[in-house]
Amino acid sequence: MGSFRFHQWLTVEVECEDGTIGIGNAALAPRLTKAAIDQYYAPLVIGEDPFDYAYLWEKMYRRTLAWGRKGVGMVAISAVDIAIWDLMGKLSGKPVFKLLGGRMKDAIPVYYSKLYSGPVADMQTEAETARAAGHTGYKMRFGWGPKDGMSGMRENLKRVEAVREVIGYDADLMLECYMGWNLDYTRRMLPKLERFEPRWLEEPVIADDIHGYGELNRGSIPISGGEHEFTLFGFRQLLEARAVSVIQYDTNRVGGITAAQKINALAEAYQVPVIPHAGQMHNYHLTMASPNCPMSEYFPVFDVEVGNELFYYVFDGDPAAQNGFLQLSDDTPGLGLSISDAHLHHFTIEE
Numbered sequence: 001m002g003s004f005r006f007h008q009w010l011t012v013e014v015e016c017e018d019g020t021i022g023i024g025n026a027a028l029a030p031r032l033t034k035a036a037i038d039q040y041y042a043p044l045v046i047g048e049d050p051f052d053y054a055y056l057w058e059k060m061y062r063r064t065l066a067w068g069r070k071g072v073g074m075v076a077i078s079a080v081d082i083a084i085w086d087l088m089g090k091l092s093g094k095p096v097f098k099l100l101g102g103r104m105k106d107a108i109p110v111y112y113s114k115l116y117s118g119p120v121a122d123m124q125t126e127a128e129t130a131r132a133a134g135h136t137g138y139k140m141r142f143g144w145g146p147k148d149g150m151s152g153m154r155e156n157l158k159r160v161e162a163v164r165e166v167i168g169y170d171a172d173l174m175l176e177c178y179m180g181w182n183l184d185y186t187r188r189m190l191p192k193l194e195r196f197e198p199r200w201l202e203e204p205v206i207a208d209d210i211h212g213y214g215e216l217n218r219g220s221i222p223i224s225g226g227e228h229e230f231t232l233f234g235f236r237q238l239l240e241a242r243a244v245s246v247i248q249y250d251t252n253r254v255g256g257i258t259a260a261q262k263i264n265a266l267a268e269a270y271q272v273p274v275i276p277h278a279g280q281m282h283n284y285h286l287t288m289a290s291p292n293c294p295m296s297e298y299f300p301v302f303d304v305e306v307g308n309e310l311f312y313y314v315f316d317g318d319p320a321a322q323n324g325f326l327q328l329s330d331d332t333p334g335l336g337l338s339i340s341d342a343h344l345h346h347f348t349i350e351e
């Protein structure tokens with residue numbers, strides 16, 4: 001996954017008769033997702049009542065089940081569903097988290113997510129900057145995998161040690177593989193990583209290797225995953241297999257807020273915490289309202305970025321973290337996002 005970069009984002013608007021507009025979004029395969037919405041999903045929701053959201057979700061799901069139950073179809077359903085929730089919030093004058101159970105936390109604890117693998121000194125400088133900004137949780141990425149042999153393993157370990165050196169052992173450290181390892185490589189890495197006390201090891205193997213996750217998760221380091229899994233049924237399989245110790249769906253892939261809310265309840269029954277993938281309002285509102293979502297991932301704002309941080313340029317309204325926490329307003333209806341045109345001149349816009 002060396003070429004992992006998002007270069008595109010899709011926004012979805014659902015407009016009511018009174019002119020109120022709900023905004024949703026999708027970041028996976030935006031061109032295909034747009035085609036799926038235009039050709040299949042939009043006709044299913046036009047003319048309907050947004051407050052029938054659960055019915056609308058079933059309608060979209062069942063009409064496209066043959067090809068849409070996972071992947072692009074579910075990403076499209078997610079985008080429409082998020083827009084419907086934004087709409088419900090705006091129409092009722094409430095922030096979405098107030099419709100999901102309300103304020104469960106004074107503020108949302110976040111962990112700093114960046115630290116892409118690079119020169120050791122650069123990673124230490126970045127970690128120190130994040131620490132000085134008040135963060136107490138950090139996620140770093142590995143740069144070497146199975147094809148790089150023992151010397152690559154040492155490069156990986158050197159960087160984990162270097163980051164721990166800066167942040168100390170009172171802070172949470174998360175380790176991200178983005179499916180770039182395999183079962184054999186991960187089995188060999190786990191004992192070498194133990195002394196760094198990671199809070200979790202993320203997506204060590206491909207998303208479909210549920211048995212691999214299950215085996216790894218029985219070891220001493222918690223395994224996390226789920227950002228490439230879909231719907232309540234997908235997470236039932238992960239939970240039944242005890243495959244992950246932390247669930248990381250992204251609401252704009254997993255089936256929207258309607259599906260995420262059900263997964264939160266199921267995960268609570270298994271006592272597996274849900275810490276959604278990426279930042280963004282659709283995830284923050286669910287996290288604020290759930291007793292089983294202890295914190296959020298947080299991508300720091302940088303001047304120039306082409307990864308997950310792209311949403312900062314597409315939308316206004318995402319909160320910035322202060323001293324390791326972020327806040328949602330009790331007074332802003334809906335998700336609290338608007339589409340921004342401040343950075344449009346940097347982008348190619350496709351109709």
Ligand SMILES: [Mg+2]
Nearest residue numbers: 176202203227
């Ligand atoms: Mg991840």
